[in-house]
Amino acid sequence: MGIVLLDAMFPDDLLLDPLLPPKLRYNAPGSKKEDMASPERISSYKVLKEAAAYIGKEPAIPVTYLAAGQAPWGDTGVPRYDNVAMDGQKSYVKRFAPGRFIVVDSPHFEEQAIPGQIAQELERLIASLPST
Secondary structure, eight states: OEEEESSSTTTTHHHHHGOOOOSSSSTTTOOOOGGGGGGHHHHHHHHHHHHGGGGGGOSSEEEEEEEEOOOOOTSOHHHHHHHHHHHHHHHHHTTSTTEEEESSSOOOOHHHHOOOHHHHHHHHHHHHOOOO
């Protein structure tokens, strides 16, 4: 019925991959599986690859995206990527109905840093849903 995302990956992220230097890309040409650094990174790549098929087909549900304002996960130190990563997150959220994008004063792992704000956003989203 609705989603609250905590500084989450978004399907369009792979479209930004070419902006990164090869060693930071998910699937650089000629790279080996072990170059991707970790099982988590390999899993993330697979999820993003499959999710890309649904870009533009998002359901008409309310979504609130809480983006980390403290060293966001997209803060790679690569200006050409960092300058557009948050725009990509915002564009993704706009495809939902309604979509709310909020930059919060938190690091990437928001659960321990801002539990009250997360709970408040969940309550807000639930209150906005039609009664069944």
